[in-house]
Amino acid sequence: MKKILAFICSVCLCAACFAGCTYVDPDKEKGQGNQNIINQDMTITADFEGNIKVAAPDVQSHKNALNAFIKSFNVKYPKITFKVEYISLDNYKSIVTNAASSAINLNKHGIMYDVFWLSEMFINEWVLDTDFISPLTPIIEKDASFSLDGINETMLKMCTLNDNLYMMPRDYNQVVMYYNKDMFDAARVDYPSDTEAMSGAEFKQMCMDLGAGLSKSTALNGYGHKFNEQVRTIVDCNVAWNALDYPLVRSFGGEVVDENGEVVFASENTKNAIAYWKNLVDTTSGYANLAVDLSTGAAKTGGLFRMQTAPIYLHTRAVMSDLLDNVEMADQVMLAIPNLGVAPMPNFGGTYTVGAGCSGYAMYKNSVNSKAAYNFLKHVVSVEGQNAYSETGDCVPVLDSLLKAVNAKWRTCRTDKLSHDFNHNAFIFKMADSACSVTDFYPNVPLKAQSGVTARIEEAFKSGIGGKVNEIMGNVTTAANSMKRDIAQAGRL
């Protein structure tokens, strides 16, 4: 009897191994979605009852955005309720993937979020590999009440894969140069131009002037500290972030992987890009280094800028409300920047390129609340939805009509904090021609190697900036060789 029991246990255990995963035919095309959902009529009326389970990052600006969308959506559909789960950004990707895995393998689709936030960087992986996002194009084609006309093409392109829209764009995130006007005034340095991108040399000179001026200034920041005692850095940013490092390489004429799939990262152009930034980090003016040293980790949250000890910060519109309001961060209250300015990113290397990305919401392909979920996605790109989000101050809208309109909400919001001449155009400066992202070269890189190759760019910047000038090329070559290995290994089963 004991032996029989042991045998049964062993068989059950072996069989249970299969419970954790599902076999799919390797020839089956992924990203096609669930035909039952695609074919159903998605029309709902104002009294439609439903419940949408949503996942979003546990970050204040994300919460503000989602709350704005939900609130305005409930005006139209008051009987649709939301169950929102905010997840730490560090674990966000794995938690959503695990939820999808459980839902698909257990065939209990209620486990998975009906709607979830994602950035354009996730689309390839979540469509072509794990395949749990619903394609929206076939649903939209059947929906007579909705079309994508009017949504900015650049953003739609970022949300599209193989001619299928998988993510409804929430906003557009282009990197800009935030600056603290009070610190510029204290240093007696002119504000950067609103309409022109300064060159790399001009940017460096401006930083030099700021360093010299602030080292002499005894004016007080919002925390009551003298600038000359506090300012040790001019530019606060994490340059080893793909929204900054990749455009910098491109600006100097470099590229990572060409259209033939060849790694072309190891070039003089890449070396020059890293050398330029290293020079900023190593150069001092007055008491300050011109750019933050990456190894301090300070640049990841923009803490120096928020503490009003660095006059320049490179980031996107999505974090602007964090700069305009007092926020608690790392057990510390960061005061609002009282006089915030914004300018287009400089043209560091000669070819104007600026880091840009798009984030939005997608729908689970087997969503049990697909009608409500789809209509929520439609609302995200509606005028009402975009205006509601714009009121938070963090939105660059996805609708062309709002992007261009002078009196659109995103340009007139937060008048309590923003001056009348605040340069909203900086957030869309040359967006059609110069916006770039690592997803530009992703089609030339096997899916499994994409995140690895992106990480190698960051490594090259970190080791290059942290090392000696004459070692930069060696570091770049090492990173390029690692990229080649990543690509080779990902390309073969």
Add this chain to the structure above:
Amino acid sequence: MRDSANISSGLVSHKKLGFKKWIKRDYGCYLFLLPIISGFFIFTVYPVVSSLFYSFTDYNGIYFSHVGFFQYQKIFSLGYGGMLKDVAYSFGITFLYAIIAVPLGMVLGYVVALICNREVKGVRVFRLLYYMPTIIPGVAMALLWADVFSLNGIANQFLDLFGLHSKFLEGEDSAFATLLFTSLWGIGGSVIMWLASLRNIPPEMYEAADLDGARYFTKLFKITVPMSTPMIFYNLINAIIGALQSFDTYAMVGRGPNDCLYFIAVRIYETAFGGGNQYGLASALGWLLFAVIAILTMIMFFTNKSWVNYGDGE
């Protein structure tokens, strides 16, 4: 006598009693054991068996579409797309770390134990002080070290006093040595084991040696060390397994500058969770690491009789 007879009958009687009666008699015991047995099966046995299965697939967390030996083939291939060079590199630095960190930690721990074994005033405080660091969780400790050895950390602030500066964990040349240094922080755990072992050595042996006029080092190498060999063996196995599975460094410095600390356990983690969702490949690497550790452990068990002193009659 009666008790031992009962225990003995309890061990064998299920054969005579039959399965039903055996269960009926002992069901209370099995009910109490059920939570731990279930936990063991669900959280240990099942993942182990599943990972073996996954290692033969291209499982990505949700689906798999191929079954076969291709992941192992990839690991052992040298040509285009092969990982042999990379995996060998990771195993190489893992072994190097084990070869240096294990003896260093053991010898230092043993020396500290010898010092703490002396009955001098306040020695208990020192024993406590040496043990205290082991209470801190590994990841917390790793983050603390990362802060200490950052470019503007306490270590560099101290060096600055002498006009010196080091990159420590940020430098390709210094990261490995810094890591070795931090690994010594945890010797307190082994010190406690050594102390227990030293306390078990019969004092008569030292008394007899004293009568024969033996000096300290003679007693150390002729009595103390040979009598501690069972504990040396135990600590050695644990230390080698721990060093080969070294992962706390990931919280401290990731893969290290230019992958100089890309240990095999870190590679397994990055393969699975680093963005590519290559759970199948990571499982195969995990089983390879298991095989290597198992072989090393077996070698140590086969060779231990020649140098481990188990005492009379064993």
